[in-house]
Amino acid sequence: MAEARRRTVRDLRRGNREVLLRALYFGGPASRQELGTATGLSAATVSNVTGDLLADGVIVEAGQVGSDGGRPRVILRANAEHGYAIGVDVGETHVRVELFDLGMAEQAKVEYALRPARHDVELVVRHILAGIDLVMAEAGVSQERVLGVGIGVPGLVERGPDAVIHAPTYGWQGVPLGALLRGASVLPSSQGLLGAQTRSPRTGTELPLYVDNGAKTMGQAELWFGAGRGARHAIVALIGSGVGASIVTDGMTYRGANGSAGEWGHTPIAVGGRLCRCGARGCLEAYVGAEGLLERYREVSPSADPLAEEVAGLAALLADGSAAARELMADTVTCLGAGLGNLVNLFNPERIVLGGWAGLMMGRRHLEDIRAATARHALAQPYAQTAIELGQLGADAVALGAATLVIDAFLLDSAPRTTDAAVLS
Numbered sequence: 001m002a003e004a005r006r007r008t009v010r011d012l013r014r015g016n017r018e019v020l021l022r023a024l025y026f027g028g029p030a031s032r033q034e035l036g037t038a039t040g041l042s043a044a045t046v047s048n049v050t051g052d053l054l055a056d057g058v059i060v061e062a063g064q065v066g067s068d069g070g071r072p073r074v075i076l077r078a079n080a081e082h083g084y085a086i087g088v089d090v091g092e093t094h095v096r097v098e099l100f101d102l103g104m105a106e107q108a109k110v111e112y113a114l115r116p117a118r119h120d121v122e123l124v125v126r127h128i129l130a131g132i133d134l135v136m137a138e139a140g141v142s143q144e145r146v147l148g149v150g151i152g153v154p155g156l157v158e159r160g161p162d163a164v165i166h167a168p169t170y171g172w173q174g175v176p177l178g179a180l181l182r183g184a185s186v187l188p189s190s191q192g193l194l195g196a197q198t199r200s201p202r203t204g205t206e207l208p209l210y211v212d213n214g215a216k217t218m219g220q221a222e223l224w225f226g227a228g229r230g231a232r233h234a235i236v237a238l239i240g241s242g243v244g245a246s247i248v249t250d251g252m253t254y255r256g257a258n259g260s261a262g263e264w265g266h267t268p269i270a271v272g273g274r275l276c277r278c279g280a281r282g283c284l285e286a287y288v289g290a291e292g293l294l295e296r297y298r299e300v301s302p303s304a305d306p307l308a309e310e311v312a313g314l315a316a317l318l319a320d321g322s323a324a325a326r327e328l329m330a331d332t333v334t335c336l337g338a339g340l341g342n343l344v345n346l347f348n349p350e351r352i353v354l355g356g357w358a359g360l361m362m363g364r365r366h367l368e369d370i371r372a373a374t375a376r377h378a379l380a381q382p383y384a385q386t387a388i389e390l391g392q393l394g395a396d397a398v399a400l401g402a403a404t405l406v407i408d409a410f411l412l413d414s415a416p417r418t419t420d421a422a423v424l425s
């Protein structure tokens with residue numbers, strides 16, 4: 001349905017190219033006849049378009065299979081070496097840069113440590129630019145062969161050529177990351193951390209840039225390659241220090257008017273409740289995000305280590321058999337169930353994938369309880385149609401997900417999409 005709708009507003013030939021390329025990319029190797037069956041395109045169209053794709057080196061022949069009594073059929077597949085995509089994870093404690101081929105096999109990777117409390121914009125920009133050069137050099141891939149750089153960042157990303165980032169909990173307010181990576185020389189004076197005179201690196205990158213919220217990029221990775229694979233209506237619910245969600249409806253990530261959709265963590269579950277780091281009260285994040293949860297743990301249990309970093313702190317809470325800790329976890333599961341129940345009622349997903357490092361830790365221990373709590377908070381019918389599963393890609397899938405932004409644009413024939421993440425080519 002979505003394909004049909006989109007084809008009416010886009011050049012038909014390019015639409016056919018995208019449909020066939022997506023079928024090969026996600027459906028694996030296939031003969032022309034199988035492609036026709038899978039896409040509903042005529043034999044003549046499949047023949048024409050695959051001819052163009054072969055000529056461009058986007059797909060290749062991958063052997064033949066015999067057919068009953070007739071000529072053997074040629075099997076086609078996407079050419080993983082046609083180009084490369086770089087994915088960048090700008091995280092709490094690191095900047096990670098990875099280079100993938102089009103089959104999403106990792107070719108090179110570099111990681112720079114960041115001090116959690118200090119997210120110096122200029123330093124992060126320098127790490128990203130250095131990382132891009134380094135992974136290309138390490139993999140022996142020239143810049144011309146790289147289709148673009150996807151970047152997953154904390155907070156909200158304004159669409160537009162500058163990819164302005166608003167991430168108060170990260171210490172970034174109005175940071176024009178796209179412009180800085182292009183080599184813009186001066187940060188705006190609104191950038192309070194560094195002031196107006198701070199200079200960014202003199203040279204930037206000319207590669208196309210695709211910037212999006214890290215939770216959304218991880219959601220896309222789970223959707224393409226992990227627990228969400230094959231689902232057209234899915235939600236990837238991500239719990240780390242904070243809480244976010246990536247909502248996919250009819251196969252497309254739902255972004256809202258300005259790209260901020262999916263701020264599930266800041267939906268209230270307790271009117272007038274605990275203060276959230278966004279400044280509001282009663283947000284889901286203040287109850288089930290690791291930061292808020294560990295704060296509650298310290299309030300109820302003298303045995304909670306006030307200096308433990310978050311992963312160790314959450315592990316200690318999950319292992320704590322005291323009545324106070326058990327009661328806190330039961331309450332947390334209830335809050336999470338209420339939050340997930342809201343998603344079920346609002347979006348009628350066929351699958352919810354619970355991910356993020358804290359979501360995975362809690363889910364491994366309490367998935368059945370989380371499902372039961374969700375059932376108590378959701379309407380019976382949509383809940384019965386929803387599977388709640390754990391993420392499969394671990395907590396390190398932000399860079400992979402960011403690279404999928406590049407691949408997505410490539411599958412669209414490299415055309416900028418106004419409905420998608422900030423596209424800065």
Ligand SMILES: [Zn+2]
Nearest residue numbers: 266276278283
């Ligand atoms: Zn909040």
